[in-house]
Amino acid sequence: MYEGKIIKFYREKAKLTQQQLGEGICSDTHVSKIERGMTDYSRQITSLFSKRLGINIEEEVKRYKNIKKLLNRWHDAIIKELFNEAKTIKDELEKEPLLQITDYQILYELLKARYHLLHNNLEQTDIIIKVIQIKHKDLPPYESNLLKHLLGIYYLSKQDMIKAVDILKTINAEDYKNPEYYLNLATAYLAVNSKVMAYYFAEKSLQYFIKTNNILKMIDAEMIMLMTRESDGLSDFQKIVEQYKALTHTCELCHAPDKKARLLHNLAFEHYTRHEYVDSSRLYQQSMVLKEKKSAVYLISLEGFIRSCFEGNLLSDDKLKKLCHDGLSTSREINQYLYLISFKLLLYLINNQQSEYFCYLSSEALPYFKKCGYVTLVQRYEKELFNYYLKTDEKGKALELADILINAG
Known part of the structure; x- marks a missing residue:
């Protein structure tokens, strides 16, 4: 199967037709079936193809199989925040021409977005995610959950906490098998002042980071637990x-x-x-x-x-x-x-400027805080505003806020 894909890749790179590649070796129909993995073939045929294409098929197959291992290593380096190693693997993958014919292209693109998130490059992350969402409507389970994880981290970076919680809690842990996302979910829950949930997921992530000896992420998890x-x-x-x-x-x-x-x-x-x-x-x-x-x-x-x-x-x-x-x-x-x-x-x-302060707080600040899910800020400033309305004898506005505060409590 791998040999067929590799042969097709190098044939097209050499700008040869199937007939030209098979001339004196086999028919163009047989070349087509080999490239699509639809027939058996002898080692002698692939050896003749390799000679004509100027490649070593055994070495190319090894490189092809190594791509998945390289992607896994890249993901692990990103999770562990090993910046130099992640950069080295990224450079190696970018030089790998066979990447474009593997089944791991989507995974590569997703991990590239994750790499940009590691460096807080939100613009590049946004571009990659949008392209993936347009081109690939039905992703495999792992890639689908990885995309949700990326979106969660992206929304956290953009400080849209409500969206971060909403997307991260839809991840299927069984399909994803990457408990690292619990830390991001804990961060999001803490931001919306859900301390019990924040502690729960931070503790779950801590167990994973201890198991994988990820000291930097252990610090993050313990930090959240302290804040709760x-x-x-x-x-x-x-x-x-x-x-x-x-x-x-x-x-x-x-x-x-x-x-x-x-x-x-x-x-x-x-x-x-x-x-x-x-x-x-x-x-x-x-x-x-x-x-x-x-x-x-x-x-x-x-x-x-x-x-x-x-x-x-x-x-x-x-x-x-x-x-x-x-x-x-x-x-x-x-x-x-x-x-x-x-x-x-x-x-x-x-x-x-007290009146200007409370006017701006009411008209601009609070609506924005509510939209983004800054629960702690909302609660703090609503209480400030309530006391101000009482002080200025604006009873109608005070009653409105009192109702909100009572329901929130």
């Missing part, structure tokens, strides 16, 4: 802090500054929720140092830093305003609408 914990008193919070520090130390040992930055950010938020603004601002700053300035992950820490400094009265209004304008500029440049909203809200607060 509710501390009860100072001693319990100290235990959480120690766990964060232990994971941070693991990141340093593994040379994983991006994960260390996330841990520092999350720990900063823990301190912020306890009104410990000096500690939270310090940790936000440490997180920012480890991040690329023109990135969404940098902006989220910058927003946290400004908010901590504002509420803790740690910086002058002029310095806070400058930081907000820097954040707005970067948000526009990298097309991050979420942070564009966040920095506008902060500016209204710093300028003490």
Whole structure:
């Protein structure tokens, strides 16, 4: 079967007809049947074909069979975030001409999209996914679930949490057999404030990463599990802090500054929720140092830093305003609408423009947060808005929000 496909590939590459290839060896009809795998043939015939085409058929068959192994290795390197190895395998696959005649072309394209996601190249990912969706309506079970996984990661990267949850929870674990997706599902559930589900899937993913010795992903899973914990008193919070520090130390040992930055950010938020603004601002700053300035992950820490400094009265209004304008500029440049909203809200607060703040919150910010599934933000800002309506004696609006808050609770 492999020999026929390989012979056809090199015959067409040499621009020979079936008759020209078979001349003096066999009929063009027999060549056609060999190429389609519809007849038996002798080793002597394939040897004569190989000589005429200038190839070694045995070596070509080995290369053909090796493609699936190479794809599996590529996927594994991507999952383990082995950037150099993933790049090396990608380059090797791109030089493999036989890839275009195998049954693994769709898998290759899907893994190429996954590779772009690893590097946060969302534009290229989007192009590949759309082409696959147009060209291939009925994918095999594994590839179908891999596509759903890619879409889930893509929506997470685009910060559309509702879509991420909706697509990831439709994955058939039996057909896919890649428990790594549990981590992405846990991330999505955490974003929509479903902490029980987030913990459940993070723990499931952790067992898989322990089994496969994937330390970097183990850090991610444990990080989510930490974020779902509710501390009860100072001693319990100290235990959480120690766990964060232990994971941070693991990141340093593994040379994983991006994960260390996330841990520092999350720990900063823990301190912020306890009104410990000096500690939270310090940790936000440490997180920012480890991040690329023109990135969404940098902006989220910058927003946290400004908010901590504002509420803790740690910086002058002029310095806070400058930081907000820097954040707005970067948000526009990298097309991050979420942070564009966040920095506008902060500016209204710093300028003490209360009516403008709540008008923007009601008309722009909250509808967007609801659309994208930012449950925690929605709940927080709805309570703010409710208290404002009570304070300004807007009873009708307050009652509307009260009904929403009661039903949400």
